[in-house]
Amino acid sequence: MQKSKITLVHNRKKSANVGAAALVQIKCYLNGKSSYISTGVYITANQWNDKKKEVVKHENSYKINANLRAKIAKIEAIEYEYLTKKIPYDFQTLKNDFLGLSNDSFLSFCKKELQKKDIKEATINNHKATFALLQKYENETQTITFQSLTLDWLQLLDKYLLSKNMEKSSIGRHHQTIRAYVNESIKKNKIDPKDYPYKHYAIKAQKADITHLNHEQLQQLQKLAENESNIYLNMFLLGCYTGLRFADIQNLEKSTIENQDYNYLRKKAQKTGKMTNINITVLFEGMAEKIINSYEEMKPFLQVSNVQINIKLKEIGQKIGVKDLHFHVSRHTFATQLLEKGLDIVSVQELMQHSDINTTRIYAKLVNQQLNNNLLKLWQ
Numbered sequence: 001m002q003k004s005k006i007t008l009v010h011n012r013k014k015s016a017n018v019g020a021a022a023l024v025q026i027k028c029y030l031n032g033k034s035s036y037i038s039t040g041v042y043i044t045a046n047q048w049n050d051k052k053k054e055v056v057k058h059e060n061s062y063k064i065n066a067n068l069r070a071k072i073a074k075i076e077a078i079e080y081e082y083l084t085k086k087i088p089y090d091f092q093t094l095k096n097d098f099l100g101l102s103n104d105s106f107l108s109f110c111k112k113e114l115q116k117k118d119i120k121e122a123t124i125n126n127h128k129a130t131f132a133l134l135q136k137y138e139n140e141t142q143t144i145t146f147q148s149l150t151l152d153w154l155q156l157l158d159k160y161l162l163s164k165n166m167e168k169s170s171i172g173r174h175h176q177t178i179r180a181y182v183n184e185s186i187k188k189n190k191i192d193p194k195d196y197p198y199k200h201y202a203i204k205a206q207k208a209d210i211t212h213l214n215h216e217q218l219q220q221l222q223k224l225a226e227n228e229s230n231i232y233l234n235m236f237l238l239g240c241y242t243g244l245r246f247a248d249i250q251n252l253e254k255s256t257i258e259n260q261d262y263n264y265l266r267k268k269a270q271k272t273g274k275m276t277n278i279n280i281t282v283l284f285e286g287m288a289e290k291i292i293n294s295y296e297e298m299k300p301f302l303q304v305s306n307v308q309i310n311i312k313l314k315e316i317g318q319k320i321g322v323k324d325l326h327f328h329v330s331r332h333t334f335a336t337q338l339l340e341k342g343l344d345i346v347s348v349q350e351l352m353q354h355s356d357i358n359t360t361r362i363y364a365k366l367v368n369q370q371l372n373n374n375l376l377k378l379w380q
Helices: 059-083 089-099 106-116 123-141 151-163 168-187 215-226 233-240 246-249 283-293 307-317 328-340 345-354 357-378
Strands: 005-010 021-029 033-043 257-259 264-270 275-281
Touching: 005 033, 005 059, 021 059, 021 089, 021 328, 033 059, 033 089, 059 089, 106 123, 106 168, 123 168, 123 215, 123 246, 123 307, 151 168, 215 233, 215 307, 215 328, 233 246, 233 283, 233 307, 233 328, 246 307, 275 283, 328 345, 328 357
Parallel strands: none
Antiparallel strands: 005 021, 021 033, 257 264, 264 275
């Protein structure tokens, strides 16, 4: 980031009458824009030397000039600290620091509030994913202050996320998280209720289609995995063969596998809190067991984030002709594959940990629809 140009200006608007005192301001030229801070000093035109940028012919010239130089030095020192620490800043940030006003960023507020919340770990991870996104946006633009949270800011954020090829449904989920912390900010008197940015903004939450892979596509991915060592692909396939959510695979430990006549994966699901009990020796001919055993680490997937894996899966999906491959497709694939193989819906419900069997029936409808399509092809 380029350093600003800081100087002094007198009677900037040329509005003072001849012989009348006018304000001396600090001019800060940053990112192609000039902004100003009042020094509180008023002098006449003949008491100002514009070339030297100092007060002359005044009984307190020395004292006033010392005061003005101290103000310039103060704002330069504030900027220097941001530059040396490589922290993004804008004029409002410098001004708030200079005037001793609160300069809390919205993002730092969100992180502090999250620490106080008693919510499920999966929800915490979702909130952290939104924070990571905001941090990246902040790094590329400017600090997100409470004052900057306007309708215009929300629309600029949308434009930025769309430029990164993010689905509208994902953008909507991030907005739901942001809105929750904006509401918290209002409760804590950080934002005036009349400045509520979501008042005229509708969150575009699109209902995502349930995408799943068919048997041929799953086999294509399995062949890819056999030819290259790819932790992202292996995690996805593990989801296809166990039905586990991302957070559960990310935190999977080998110690949770119990060796009996068959190997069972037993762990508490982070979203539901229920115990999973998956026979990884029998399911899909032990493919999950082979993937887990190919790693020596006790927690082989801990370093992979949800954002990382979904970026990589989009690239992998293109290799098999799937436009938007993301991790949750693995869970959908698990359910549809089991139903296609003839497993009863109650057993699938149990494996998927659905509290409502109607949720599982959605997958059964997909399987029936696909069967009908195949039958129609035979007699057309």
